[in-house]
Amino acid sequence: MILDSKIPDGPIAEKWDNHRFSSKLVNPANKRKYKIIVVGSGLAGGAAAATLGELGYNVDCFCYQDSPRRAHSIAAQGGINAAKNYQNDGDSIHRLFYDTVKGGDFRSREANVHRLAQISVNIIDQCVSQGVPFAREYGGLLANRSFGGAQVSRTFYARGQTGQQLLLGAYSALSRQIAAGQVTMHTRHEMLDMVVVGGHAKGIITRNLANGETKAWTADAVLLCTGGYGNAYYLSTNAVGCNVTAAFRAYRHGAGFANPCYTQIHPTCIPVSGDHQSKLTLMSESLRNDGRVWVPREALDCGKFPNDIPESERDYYLERKYPSFGNLAPRDISSRSAKEACDDGRGVGQGGRGVYLDFADAISRLGESTIRERYGNLFQMYERITGENAYKRPMRIYPAIHYTMGGLWVDYNLMTTVPGCFALGEANFSDHGANRLGASALMQGLSDGYFVIPYTVGNYLANTGAGALSPDAPEVKEALEGVRERVDQLTSTKGTRSSRSYHKELGQIMWDFAGMARNEKGLKKAIGDIQDLRGDFHKNLLVTGSNETLNAELERAGRVRDFLEFGELLCRDALERKESCGGHFREEYQTAEGEATRDDENFAHAAVWEYKGKDKTPDRHKEQLNFDNVKLAVRSYK
Amino acid sequence: MITILISNKYFTMSSLFKKYLMALTGIVLIGFVFVHMLGNLQILLGQESINAYAHALQSLPLPILWGSRIFLFACVVLHAFTAILLIKENRAARPVPNEVERTKRAGWSSLRMGLTGSIILAFVVFHLLHFTTRNLYPEYGELETATGSPDGEMIHDVYTMVLVGFRIDWISISYVICMFLLCRHLAHGVSSTFQSLGLRSESWSSKLDLASKAYAWVIFVGFSIVPLSVLADKYGLISFYSHNSLKTADLL
């Protein structure tokens, strides 16, 4: 596997401009001859499909939901970063770039991150002009809030529904192109395989979830905007339908999968309440602007009503350990600190897996109405789920799997190692390194979709020329047959266990051994356990109903099957990365105070996995990461 | 105006156009019932007042008299016709009913506009036959008096006709019931009119709802006073109306 990152020459601030200029263009009159498939309709997919349609390409866009507006980008609450420096607090493109590289624990590609910081500015303008109702000051100018991992106020937001508003912006742009006939939307369609001909991605196979029909679609390029793989852990903040299938099928066809072990645990989620739990709900990290995190100083106090525990008996551990960032310490650090407190027996709530997030100080300082205005919807959501009033008592929070920094390896053009197959947004690996800063995911999705891919896909198409494969080509038929066979396997196993029970068990293994803290022994055990579970799955799975109708059990079983393979890959990557960095914390590699220890000498690279065949160990390749503009340093938020 | 609107191709009967029609005809009828009520209440001022008022109305120049009558009639017809169209479409829009039908906010009045409207329409027909064309009681037409006449000529004695009419228990009671239904129709209808025409905003929507309900009750009370007081007078609970004319007409 050749990993050519295709980073353009020149100083970092000029790379993107140079690259855009040197990219080939497709003649406007020729664009309609090119077909592009976009899988996924979230921020990355929706923005890409809308923009490519607007440029004149012939776009087919697919999503598994009943409407493109429902993709899980919609759930992002807090905001979107941009180096606008509207607050005059010293922000700049270079600072956003620096913060993101540092926040990513020096495991991201400099050139990509700098481009992201540059484009961030355009994203806000674009969204405002689409009618995204960002929060404003009384003077009518855009408002900002601060967010974890940054000392400037650069986050734009729309109440606690920023992701929703940005997605609706992209969705409206997409709808405009659908109405114009430039984009054909296929809802309730799930991509089950990719068609690769002569080494190039030339199409996909989908299953129509409403009626079970499997069908092949051919095109000149395939864009995977299919999100992350957090649901490998069963319980995560992802939507229940989120899955790794599309990315994993691309991996099976030769697309390198980079850094699967980089998973982000979000520190402010509502704790698990019981076995029935099907997903975890995130509370925006912005809560940490005004909330103070604490646990009782003594384990004995954990059962007490929180308001009865005096100040002197509380341990505001983030403020204690990280005085300069305090409650705004980056996500991985706050999450791990919460785990440590709970491992220490000082956790609160059911099962001792929770810490307090207390607004009492903020309420007495700013008044309840201000807090209500800032976080009203979050407090309401918290009350609905837990039945507790957070204005009167502290919230209970606990970390949960939230985002996955790893993903399909892509070069500077966002193209995977399979030419013609691109990966955008959370589905790729490029911008966040080992840890993503808050309010950066929305930025990346939109940057990839609106501003990067229109140039880079054009360059690819101009170089390869138009000529989508005929749907009757033998390669297409073969792929279609393969998918039908695999779907049939699921319904014909006729065992006794539901796919959900496998998914739950896999999630437990992943959370226990590849969760917030990992070690060699645990990861090896996890790999064995997952292999056993997978073996059992193929023998004992029960899927009722047929594949000719809407069949949710069948959909889940297919997704779980891929998670069962992918989970092993994740553990394998975690096992091989013998250092602690960002979201990947190996217990063997920490300082005496429990801080993560990076190994820049041996691991300043992206690990890229190449599929070698069924039941064969995949190969691990490296893309060396060079830091010419940001000095490698120990990340300190003390 | 309405025909122009309908003929305009941009004004093909969109759902909103139908709502505008309901609201515009509704406003006319809302205004009409108020003026009608004020007219009725003149009976409380005595025989002279009400007879003079009725005579003045009857003596309006023909184009104005018949113009307003036709206009009112057209409004009623359009209001009812549009309602039927809307109801038909609404039924088609929800072909399979829910097993359990419940509501959170919608009240009885707003859910039963069709029912109250139909009964009111039937009532209007009855009312016209009763007091206007007097087909039901042709003898009412012979009631004449000089009281209230501007020039001493004999004019129609509305005062006596009303007294006679409302002394029949079932008629008075059904009038009051129908006025109650009208009240319910208006309670939703008045605010609905403003909503349909877009003349409602956050700042005064609660006041509008209140005003709408208040208006509906004013209409109910205003219209019910006459039949109820006539009945009360009949049974000797109060002594308010002059019985002289009844005696002369030999109707007591």
Add this chain to the structure above:
Amino acid sequence: MNLTLKVWRQSGPEDKGRFESHEIEDVSEDSSFLEMMDQLNELLLSKGIEPVSFDHDCREGICGMCSLNINGFAHGPEDSTTTCQLHMRKFEDGDVITIEPFRARAFPVVRDLIVDRSSFDKIIQAGGYISARTGSAPDGNALPIPKADSDKAMDAAACIGCGACVASCKNASAMLFTSAKAGHLNLLPQGKAEKDKRVVDMVSAMDNAGFGNCRNYGECSAACPKDISLDFIAKLNRDHAKAKLKKLFS
């Protein structure tokens, strides 16, 4: 808690559909309504009965995918709550719960409790956007927007497109959805240029989809998980009338 569930089953769009009753035991008070449905499906699966199909995705009240009519209420009896955020502590042990799909001609049943809400997408495609070509936007602060206007637009934009307004309306009217979508864009200066065309086109797409007429009784707003106000319907009525009159007299 133990419950009796009366669930609508319909094998496909052509099927007539019927209710099926199932007993379910040991439901946790802390589980959400959909987690209770998961539990039911696991139970059915273990008995070899095909599980009940229902739409769901984010399970945090924002994607708008879940869509059950519970005991006669769209998204259940709790105010300002989607089905996925409705928790079982709101029910009593021994309750009989009737679960139906969102019913409307414009929302044909796909299977069991799943309906096709693509008519909403069509309304948006008719004009629920501001034509802003990618990359051509002026600076975000070039056009100050009064906070009050922006906040009001956000109130409308909070709509999650779930269709509870349609399901709760006896006439299956989509006015709340359409008015929220149009209102959001019409309130902002960026949306002014296309305002008249937008309202006319969106209303006609709404009519063509087969939704019923608004009766102004507010069930939609009462059922709306995001509390979208009836004022937006008034605004749509107003904007539509203005647009038509402008056209008429231009």
